[in-house]
Amino acid sequence: MRSLLSDKSRNPLIPRLCFGSLAISPLQRQFAPLGGAQLLLYAARQGVTMIDTAEYYQNYPSIAIALREQPDLTIITKSYAWDRAGALESVSKAQREMGRQFIDAMLMHEQEGELTVRGHWDALTTYRELKAAGEIGAVGLSTHRIAGVRAAVKFKMDAVCAIINMDGLGLTDGSRDDMERALMEAHEAGLFVVGMKILGGGHLIGRRNDAIKYILGLNFLDAIAVGMASEAEIDYNVSVFQGNVPNANAARISGETARTLMIEEGCIGCGRCAERCGQGAIIMESGCARAIPERCIRCGYCAAVCPQVCIKIV
Numbered sequence: 001m002r003s004l005l006s007d008k009s010r011n012p013l014i015p016r017l018c019f020g021s022l023a024i025s026p027l028q029r030q031f032a033p034l035g036g037a038q039l040l041l042y043a044a045r046q047g048v049t050m051i052d053t054a055e056y057y058q059n060y061p062s063i064a065i066a067l068r069e070q071p072d073l074t075i076i077t078k079s080y081a082w083d084r085a086g087a088l089e090s091v092s093k094a095q096r097e098m099g100r101q102f103i104d105a106m107l108m109h110e111q112e113g114e115l116t117v118r119g120h121w122d123a124l125t126t127y128r129e130l131k132a133a134g135e136i137g138a139v140g141l142s143t144h145r146i147a148g149v150r151a152a153v154k155f156k157m158d159a160v161c162a163i164i165n166m167d168g169l170g171l172t173d174g175s176r177d178d179m180e181r182a183l184m185e186a187h188e189a190g191l192f193v194v195g196m197k198i199l200g201g202g203h204l205i206g207r208r209n210d211a212i213k214y215i216l217g218l219n220f221l222d223a224i225a226v227g228m229a230s231e232a233e234i235d236y237n238v239s240v241f242q243g244n245v246p247n248a249n250a251a252r253i254s255g256e257t258a259r260t261l262m263i264e265e266g267c268i269g270c271g272r273c274a275e276r277c278g279q280g281a282i283i284m285e286s287g288c289a290r291a292i293p294e295r296c297i298r299c300g301y302c303a304a305v306c307p308q309v310c311i312k313i314v
């Protein structure tokens with residue numbers, strides 16, 4: 001399956017750079033559909049034709065507009081569905097809302113390991129049936145854990161998307177070296193391997209050159225998802241992935257755009273965000289949520305469960 005995704009997304013100018021679209025979603029920078037689409041198309045015109053999204057990101061409308069102009073973009077999406085009905089609905093929603101029947105890759109979102117995959121077995125089986133029917137190109141999972149990568153290999157999936165960065169930020173069950181080994185084995189087993197959170201959710205922005213140099217040296221990564229929310233960020237990443245020195249202006253502007261988690265007024269102390277966060281980056285204190293910024297990897301999961309819509313990543 002690696003060859004299918006590689007062939008479709010291959011661009012001799014921008015090897016491996018994939019548009020991480022969480023950054024433009026309602027969970028982060030909150031682009032309107034048209035604004036998000038314009039940015040996706042700006043990247044596509046420079047050869048960044050693979051988009052990493054998820055049902056959870058709520059940004060299919062942006063991708064739909066982009067696909068109308070550029071129908072052959074490679075779309076990797078994810079779903080939390082665990083049973084057959086949920087999996088069918090997730091695929092149908094992706095097809096309906098993005099306006100395209102074929103989904104290049106359907107991943108089970110945020111899988112922790114073998115047990116979690118077994119709990120999602122009916123969804124996995126359904127995706128595989130849809131792959132056999134030609135509606136999905138590749139089936140896999142996304143994970144923050146080394147055990148998740150190993151499960152993808154064990155259950156002979158086609159693709160895996162995992163956190164990897166030079167400081168091992170966001171990994172919850174091992175070190176950076178452990179993750180490197182697991183991803184290398186996944187690549188050798190024939191899976192299409194996507195690296196994500198290469199800047200640790202923004203923590204490595206001050207050492208961005210080193211972080212990208214590290215990630216580009218990992219030859220077992222078939223694609224590298226990078227969150228981008230401005231033309232300057234796209235320009236910068238396209239340059240460095242091409243091995244060029246980025247334009248000074250693009251480097252300056254994109255380097256200023258580190259994201260921060262903000263909990264605004266309106267918190268009712270329900271605790272859902274703290275429960276949802278797998279990084280321990282939100283605690284409840286005196287009946288209100290409080291962020292611990294140094295632990296946050298800006299995944300946006302907490303923002304999506306807040307009934308008061310008072311969590312923002314800006």
Ligand code: SF4
Nearest residue numbers: 277296297299300302
């Ligand atoms: S605080 Fe929110 S954005 Fe940060 S790691 Fe936790 S869930 Fe993700």
Ligand code: SF4
Nearest residue numbers: 267268270271273306
């Ligand atoms: S989910 Fe929202 S309302 Fe609930 S504790 Fe967190 S910030 Fe407060």
